[in-house]
Structures are given as structure tokens and as C-alpha cells.
Amino acid sequence: MFPAGFLAAVVAVGLCSNAFARAVETETIRITPPPAIDVPSIPNHMEFDPAEEFYEETEERAPLPIPQVLYSAETLPAPVVAMREKLNNAAKEGNIEAFRAIFDAQQVKPILSYDRVEDPIAFLKDTSGDGEGLELLAIMQDILETGYVHINEGKEDEAYVWPYFAQYPLDSLDNKQLVEMYRVVTSIDYFEMRDYGAWTFYKVAISPKGDLLYFVAGD
Numbered sequence: 001m002f003p004a005g006f007l008a009a010v011v012a013v014g015l016c017s018n019a020f021a022r023a024v025e026t027e028t029i030r031i032t033p034p035p036a037i038d039v040p041s042i043p044n045h046m047e048f049d050p051a052e053e054f055y056e057e058t059e060e061r062a063p064l065p066i067p068q069v070l071y072s073a074e075t076l077p078a079p080v081v082a083m084r085e086k087l088n089n090a091a092k093e094g095n096i097e098a099f100r101a102i103f104d105a106q107q108v109k110p111i112l113s114y115d116r117v118e119d120p121i122a123f124l125k126d127t128s129g130d131g132e133g134l135e136l137l138a139i140m141q142d143i144l145e146t147g148y149v150h151i152n153e154g155k156e157d158e159a160y161v162w163p164y165f166a167q168y169p170l171d172s173l174d175n176k177q178l179v180e181m182y183r184v185v186t187s188i189d190y191f192e193m194r195d196y197g198a199w200t201f202y203k204v205a206i207s208p209k210g211d212l213l214y215f216v217a218g219d
Contacts, residue, residue, distance in 0.1 A: 064169045069147040079210025080160050084144055087204070087212065091141040096124055096133030102212065111214035139202050140215060142184050159205040159213055166203040170194040 073081050083102075090098035103109055103120050110120075117123045121133070129135040146163035161167055165181050171194055173181065181190060185201050193200050198219040205213040 064167065066169060066172060067149045067151070067164065067167050069149060069164045069168070071147045075150075076160060077208050077210075080206045080208065083206050083210045083212060088141060088144055091137040091144075094134060094137060096121055096128075096137060099124070106211050108211065110212040111216050113216060114218055136202075139184075140204065143202060143204055146180060146184065158208055160208075162204045166199040166201075168199075170197075170199065 073084075076084070086102055087099075090102065100121050112120055112123055113127075124136050125131060125133045127136070143162045146165070148160050148162045149164045149167045150158075150160055151167060152158045163181070163184060165173070165177075165184075168177075170190070178190070185193075189201060196219075200217065200219050202215065202217045204215050207213050
């Protein structure tokens with residue numbers, strides 16, 4: 001048997017525990033969620049799809065009209081004939097330095113690049129595949145032996161342009177013209193330029209006064 005004092009202590013502890021339990025009873029706090037915010041949906045055409053390749057839409061090119069293609073030197077002004085012969089003869093010599101005198105004789109220097117060119121002869125050497133300018137001399141000679149077109153007649157920017165492909169709708173060339181063109185560029189070059197919508201290989205332009213306006217590649 002437990003002594004009376006021990007039983008009294010147990011009863012006292014139990015009473016205290018019940019009182020403490022009642023004292024620490026917790027209260028449930030209910031949190032009211034904030035009202036929903038309407039977020040405007042993104043239109044379908046603005047949704048970003050990372051699987052799609054980003055591209056910038058470019059303005060569609062206007063188709064070139066079919067120009068009159070000329071071959072005879074008799075239809076060229078005398079100054080144009082003279083400049084064409086100078087360029088051809090310099091190319092046949094195989095000496096890129098022969099072009100320096102041609103360039104220096106002009107008050108307005110010919111365009112050789114769409115960027116600034118300090119030394120035209122050094123530029124031609126650097127951009128030629130062989131490093132000496134000989135490849136570009138061959139290209140110029142081939143170009144000047146093709147047909148040409150007379151553009152902007154009577155205007156300030158009037159010129160005679162070789163090859164005529166530079167002013168011709170490339171998707172309208174017939175088989176005979178394609179054979180003529182393949183003497184200047186490859187079929188791969190042609191299909192790339194046709195898809196691009198413009199001639200991007202080298203071209204030559206001479207003014208009616210006999211100045212070389214440009215010998216440049218690009219569009």
C-alpha cells in the first residue's frame with residue numbers, strides 16, 4: 001500500500017496538469033485569402049515558343065523589270081569604250097598595280113567596297129583569293145566580256161553595267177543566259193542569289209563620261 005501522503009501528492013499533480021492544459025488551450029485563426037487579380041491573357045500571336053527560331057521580317061523586294069541586254073561596243077559612248085579597254089588591258093597584264101593610274105586619274109574614286117577603303121590596290125589584293133589581286137583581275141575580265149545594260153538614262157546616276165545579270169530578274173533567265181552566266185559564277189552561287197532576290201557577285205559600272213563608278217560585290 002502507498003502511504004496517504006503519496007496518494008495526496010499524485011492527486012495534486014493531476015489537478016495542476018488539468019488546470020494548465022485548460023490554461024494553454026489555443027485558438028484557431030482563420031486567414032481570409034486576398035481577392036483574385038485578373039491578369040490579361042497573352043494573345044496567341046505573342047506567345048513565345050523557344051523551339052521556334054527568331055527571325056526578323058524584311059521588306060519584300062520589288063521584282064526587277066527585264067532590261068534590254070546589249071553586246072555591241074558600237075552602242076557605247078566613246079569614253080565608255082575607252083575605259084572598258086583600259087580595264088581589260090590592265091587585267092590581261094596580270095598586274096594589279098596597273099589599276100592605280102586608272103583610279104588616280106579620276107576626280108571621284110570608284111567604289112570598291114561598301115565600307116571605307118584607304119588604299120584601293122591594297123584592298124583589291126587583300127580581298128582577292130590569291131592575295132595578289134590576280135583572281136579579281138580574272139573576274140573583271142570575265143565580267144566585261146558579258147552583255148551589259150544601260151541604266152538610268154538621262155539621269156545623274158546614268159551608267160553602263162556589266163554583267164547584265166546584275167540588273168536582270170534572275171528567275172527569268174533562259175537556258176542560253178544561264179550558260180552565259182555560269183561562265184562567271186557557279187550554279188550554287190546562282191541559286192543562292194536567286195533565293196536572295198538579287199545579284200551579289202561582282203559588277204562593273206562606267207559612267208557616260210568614261211569614269212569607273214564601281215567594281216564591287218554585294219547588294
